Amino acid sequence: MKVLVIGCTHAGTAAVSNMKNLYPEAEITVYEKNDNVSFLSCGIALYVGGVVEKAESLFYSSPEHLANLGIHMKMKHEVTSIDTDRKTVKAKNLTTGEEMTEAYDKLVVTTGSWPVIPPIEGIQMNNIQLCKNYDHAKTIIEKAKHSSKITVVGAGYIGIELVEAFQHYGKDVTLIDSEDRILNKYLDPEFTDMIENKLVSKKINLALGQTVNRFEGADGNVTKVITNKGEYEADLVVLCIGFKPNTSLLKGKADMLGNGAIIVDDYMRTSNKDIFAAGDSCAITYNPTKKPAYIPLATNAVRMGTLVARNLVKPTIRYMGTQGTSGIKIFDMNIASSGVTEASAIHLGMNVKSITIKENDKPEFMPDSHEVTLKVVYEEETRRIVGAQVMSETDVTQAVNTLSVCIQNEMTIDELGFVDFFFQPHYNKPWNFLNQAGLQAI
CATH class of the missing domain: 3.30.390.30 (FAD/NAD-linked reductase, C-terminal dimerisation domain)
Structure with a gap:
């Protein structure tokens, strides 16, 4: 059995580790466009805040470890297309430029998600930073050392944790969100009111119910964030607006939600025979509503990746759905x-x-x-x-x-x-x- 896996963060790492244990004779190949695997992006704020001393400790596996298990690790290789009729993928070696085609018996898509990047004027300026992967974490730490006025756009979990981390180091911090409450996806007003009061007491400037219209700067560096209600000086901006599934490879080839999240059944199977999917690229049954929903969490990803391995040959263990806990x-x-x-x-x-x-x-x-x-x-x-x-x-x-x-x-x-x-x-x-x-x- 020849298994190809596209992407190797949480779902991919869990899938290949378990597959090699369950099917030792299988030929498993991983295509990963980065040079690392298994980075816990939810720990970036802990690294920024000094709780975690080294970003390297936020990895729980490595390409070398997976290769030692007998998995073919093609790092810095990007899959450019999937032919579901011929059951092949095309990939490009990002180091040499070499292109290749490889066939599969089973394909596992664990391509994850990517930060939402809205088309805001000036967003390409220096010192406007995403917050998702290992390289982002290192860049944020380095740029924060030389910044005094930091603006975080997005008041979800990552944004809130970052403003606390920056406040801890004495930075002048502003938090902007288009919603009128922080953490509004997770908590009701009686909770968010108390948290907002705590943030204000720590001298964090809350600019809620405001939409960023443009970024202004000088010499290619951001100096000011302009919203529909105000202006905020900044020498570093971190965007934490949200995530979208990275699923363009399967567009038109598997059933998806409107946002592009791949719909899988209880056994991690897509609508296309012999293609499985797991992690932040997928929708999964949300138990409160009994309907598919997009809930990108590392906990969901590792469970789904593990279940891909268990169900790769035949339906064995069903996913019980998620509550988004x-x-x-x-x-x-x-x-x-x-x-x-x-x-x-x-x-x-x-x-x-x-x-x-x-x-x-x-x-x-x-x-x-x-x-x-x-x-x-x-x-x-x-x-x-x-x-x-x-x-x-x-x-x-x-x-x-x-x-x-x-x-x-x-x-x-x-x-x-x-x-x-x-x-x-x-x-x-x-x-x-x-x-x-x-x-x-x-």
């Missing part, structure tokens, strides 16, 4: 969410209710007791749990992993009130705060 630490605030927010549920046409509680994580007589803010979103008719958000100065983010399982298993808010959780004063109350949410909803 994620977490973030912002200064002293520990935050996590899963599933839909109340705001997003309305846009999705879902009829939902919610319960928000403020409850201490431990009995009040415990000296390290902390307040927890928890919100659970559930369908009004079925009372099925479809979303959850939690925030506290103490780390109770694992509670959202519990609620992720509840969403996946279609538990109701009423059942949550009576789930069996242990009690020990060092850890929780006789009624766990998750129980309390269910009981108060009843």
Whole structure:
């Protein structure tokens, strides 16, 4: 069996590692246009902020390691086209310019995503930086050393983590987003209001509800960001606007969502026989809605890549879908969410209710007791749990992993009130705060 894999970040690395273990006789070849694999881009802000000393530690595999497993690693090779009728790919060696054609029995597309780059005037100027891969991480660190006024465009997870990192080093930081709330995809206003207050208290300038119209500069370097509502001086701009699936190779050759995300079934198969896909290039079943959705997360990618290997020869293990569960630490605030927010549920046409509680994580007589803010979103008719958000100065983010399982298993808010959780004063109350949410909803 001859297997070709295009792209080798999280999904690709997981796929080839497992395939070689499951099918030791298979001939597996990886085409990767970069010179590295498996870079954890979600750790860039930790590197920028000095929590991680070396960007190299954000790799968990290497081309050499995969080659030692017996995988043919064609690094700095870009696949330029796929012939699905002849079952071949064309590729170009980016170092020598040599072009080649190779046949496959099974093709695995794990081409990932790329940052959204809007057509804004002046966006090609120096010191306007993307934030995605290893080279970006090194460039941001180097340019930040010589910058005093830094603007981050995009108030998602990466943007928020970067502004905290830059603030830590005493930079004058501005955060711009076209939405009127930060993290609006993950959290409802009662949470984002508190986080925004924290950012403002740290002297971070929030320019929300503003669209960047153009960048101005001198001698090829950016000096000012112009929005529809104001002007902001900047000697470094980092774009964190979002990501889009990198799937042009399969355009017209496999079913996709409107944004280009490849639609796969529960066994990671595309609509084209013998072509599998996984990771940020794909849509996957979103359990709260039961429909395909584009949710680019490393956790989704490694699961999907592992399942590609398991299902390569025959359907064996189905993917259970995703809730888009994620977490973030912002200064002293520990935050996590899963599933839909109340705001997003309305846009999705879902009829939902919610319960928000403020409850201490431990009995009040415990000296390290902390307040927890928890919100659970559930369908009004079925009372099925479809979303959850939690925030506290103490780390109770694992509670959202519990609620992720509840969403996946279609538990109701009423059942949550009576789930069996242990009690020990060092850890929780006789009624766990998750129980309390269910009981108060009843």
